[in-house]
Amino acid sequence: MKNQNWPLWEIFIRSKQGLNHKHVGSLHAADEKMAIENARDVYTRRSEGVSIWVVESKHITASDPSEGEALYEPANDKVYRHPTFYDLPDELKHM
Amino acid sequence: MTNIQALESRFQAKVDDEVKIEPKDWMPEKYRKTLIRQISQHAHSEIVGMLPEGNWITRAPSLRRKLGLLAKVQDEAGHGLYLYSAAETLGVERADLIEQLHNGTAKYSSIFNYPTTSWADIGSIGWLVDGAAIMNQVPLCRCSYGPYARAMVRVCKEESFHQRQGFEILLTLSKGTEAQKEMLQESVNRWWWPAMMMFGPNDADSPHTAQSMKWKIKRFTNDELRQKFVDVSVEQAKILNITLPDPDIKWNEERGHYDYGVIDWEEFWNVVKGNGPCNHERIQTRVKAHEEGAWVRAAAMAHAEKRSQRNSKKEQVA
Numbered sequence: 001m002k003n004q005n006w007p008l009w010e011i012f013i014r015s016k017q018g019l020n021h022k023h024v025g026s027l028h029a030a031d032e033k034m035a036i037e038n039a040r041d042v043y044t045r046r047s048e049g050v051s052i053w054v055v056e057s058k059h060i061t062a063s064d065p066s067e068g069e070a071l072y073e074p075a076n077d078k079v080y081r082h083p084t085f086y087d088l089p090d091e092l093k094h095m
Numbered sequence: 096m097t098n099i100q101a102l103e104s105r106f107q108a109k110v111d112d113e114v115k116i117e118p119k120d121w122m123p124e125k126y127r128k129t130l131i132r133q134i135s136q137h138a139h140s141e142i143v144g145m146l147p148e149g150n151w152i153t154r155a156p157s158l159r160r161k162l163g164l165l166a167k168v169q170d171e172a173g174h175g176l177y178l179y180s181a182a183e184t185l186g187v188e189r190a191d192l193i194e195q196l197h198n199g200t201a202k203y204s205s206i207f208n209y210p211t212t213s214w215a216d217i218g219s220i221g222w223l224v225d226g227a228a229i230m231n232q233v234p235l236c237r238c239s240y241g242p243y244a245r246a247m248v249r250v251c252k253e254e255s256f257h258q259r260q261g262f263e264i265l266l267t268l269s270k271g272t273e274a275q276k277e278m279l280q281e282s283v284n285r286w287w288w289p290a291m292m293m294f295g296p297n298d299a300d301s302p303h304t305a306q307s308m309k310w311k312i313k314r315f316t317n318d319e320l321r322q323k324f325v326d327v328s329v330e331q332a333k334i335l336n337i338t339l340p341d342p343d344i345k346w347n348e349e350r351g352h353y354d355y356g357v358i359d360w361e362e363f364w365n366v367v368k369g370n371g372p373c374n375h376e377r378i379q380t381r382v383k384a385h386e387e388g389a390w391v392r393a394a395a396m397a398h399a400e401k402r403s404q405r406n407s408k409k410e411q412v413a
């Protein structure tokens with residue numbers, strides 16, 4: 001029992017109503033209920049949040065950074081996805 | 096170029112461009128090891144750092160002071176937790192880090208091996224110890240390793256309250272009775288030099304600084320930070336009407352900084368090696384708390400397992 005960790009949880013906090021939950025860090029807890037209670041004490045001591053999500057770290061699948069180029073580079077040459085790509089006269093308003 | 100060299104030069108190029116390194120990115124093994132050592136030492140310091148101040152919570156002179164001190168000590172626990180979790184992103188286990196603290200293989204800041212013998216010490220710690228910590232920590236918010244930098248942003252936001260509550264304690268003593276003024280001066284006399292040592296050995300005796308600066312783990316050298324600390328502290332001491340226990344402190348017009356005396360490095364190394372006034376007591380206290388909490392950790396885990404079994408049975412029935 002000696003060197004056993006409680007499971008690791010990733011903590012996401014909504015700082016105020018209307019904003020996304022954002023990753024703030026991790027902590028150890030025996031279960032999801034304790035993870036939320038601990039997250040309250042560790043990450044919201046100064047009203048940094050109005051809502052907490054906890055996800056056990058082992059359930060997170062992440063993209064591989066070494067494949068970053070293959071994943072994100074195709075978007076780089078697609079300038080036509082941006083509004084400034086289209087040539088329109090200055091007289092045109094409200095667009 | 097070998098594969099490793101290519102990876103290393105790409106890594107260094109990212110660091111040079113101020114691109115943060117994230118947990119799953121490739122990094123040199125030595126960078127990882129350096130960070131694990133530094134972040135875990137930092138975490139241990141936050142945790143052990145609760146002990147000298149915890150000593151005065153029940154004896155704080157007013158409810159206002161007690162609330163402030165409780166909140167500060169609770170923050171330090173939080174700092175320890177942010178930092179342990181940053182260290183764990185580098186592939187170490189929390190339980191192993193704690194074990195290293197308890198068996199003496201991991202170090203923590205030597206400042207916490209000094210005793211808090213008077214109430215004024217709570218003020219001196221806030222002013223000088225948190226003050227020196229802030230000098231060290233602010234540049235760490237720009238550290239090249241993302242999780243460490245982000246943890247430090249949270250820590251730094253909270254530290255300024257620590258320093259201000261400490262200074263307010265001292266300021267109140269400085270306007271008090273003769274006995275209170277003496278208590279203030281006596282306390283600062285004891286904490287000044289250990290606080291100066293918090294920045295670590297002189298640059299000439301700090302062989303790892305160059306590499307850490309190249310990796311942008313460190314942004315300033317030990318002596319640069321120590322000088323900043325002296326320059327602001329000398330001015331702040333005037334407001335408290337006290338002297339700093341260093342007769343060599345003198346404004347140097349040419350350098351635009353205060354000169355200061357020579358640090359007793361023998362004392363520093365002696366405390367680092369475990370022979371400070373409270374080293375033994377600090378670790379004993381941590382080990383005792385950990386061992387006495389073992390059944391709580393085991394019980395919580397057993398409860399969680401039982402509950403999840405019960406839930407999965409319910410799902411099967413439904």
Ligand SMILES: [Fe+2]
Pocket residue numbers: 141170171174250
């Ligand atoms: Fe702290």
Ligand SMILES: [Fe+2]
Pocket residue numbers: 171225228254257
């Ligand atoms: Fe602090």
